[in-house]
Amino acid sequence: MPDHILLVEDDPRLAEMLTEYLSQAAFRVTHASNGRAALEHITAGDVDAVILDLMLPDMDGLDVCRQLRAVSDIPVLMLTARGDAIDRIIGLEIGADDYLPKPFEPRELLARVRAILRRRVEHRHQPDNTPQRAAEFLRFGRLEIDPAAHAARLDGVPCELTAYQFDLLLVLARHAGRVLSRDSLMELLKGEAMEAFDRSIDVHMSRIRAAVEDDPKKPRRIITVRGAGYLFAKVQD
Structure with missing residues (x-):
């Protein structure tokens, strides 16, 4: 249908x-x-x-x-x-x-x-019970990211994110410690460059920070590197 x-x-x-x-x-x-x-x-x-x-x-x-x-x-x-x-x-x-x-x-x-x-x-249609998917479960202190369930939790409480915002968070987390430019993020998100073109990615990042940071105005997990892109810090709080 x-x-x-x-x-x-x-x-x-x-x-x-x-x-x-x-x-x-x-x-x-x-x-x-x-x-x-x-x-x-x-x-x-x-x-x-x-x-x-x-x-x-x-x-x-x-x-x-x-x-x-x-x-x-x-x-x-x-x-x-x-x-x-x-x-x-x-x-x-x-x-x-x-x-x-x-x-x-x-x-x-x-x-x-x-x-x-x-x-x-x-x-x-993501598989959720295979060993590979289980191995992808990510934990950074109080923040848990579960690709199989397509969910993130802070202190066990689900983070309110759209599908696109979760994908951005997951890409950043999988490359924790590395600075990713907007172009790199779009390439890792299967090339949907329309988001980078209109810069709405910055708004999505603000929404992600609101969901995963204790103080979005002073982010500790998702850091903006001026002129370079974004970095997911390996915070273990």
């Missing part, structure tokens, strides 16, 4: 164009013109990814994203106006997986949708 995309967009012309384009790319598309209808579809289940416009007639798209994240971890691609940088940052911090500023090329939208769906499928 084709992947089911929920398109949350109040512009009828844009919604019709995107529905036709995504349908031609073998997706099943449901259109919701407002936030309440979107949340009803999500609650009912059977949605594989959400394309979410932030400008909706009945409620803020950020509120939709918050409520969605309270009940589901399905991938979310936000659509934002070009000048709304603060909305993009907040959206990523509250759990969106990616964003795309308007106006955009439909081909880029399609590429980003496929990328967030591909990551979800890869995570869902």
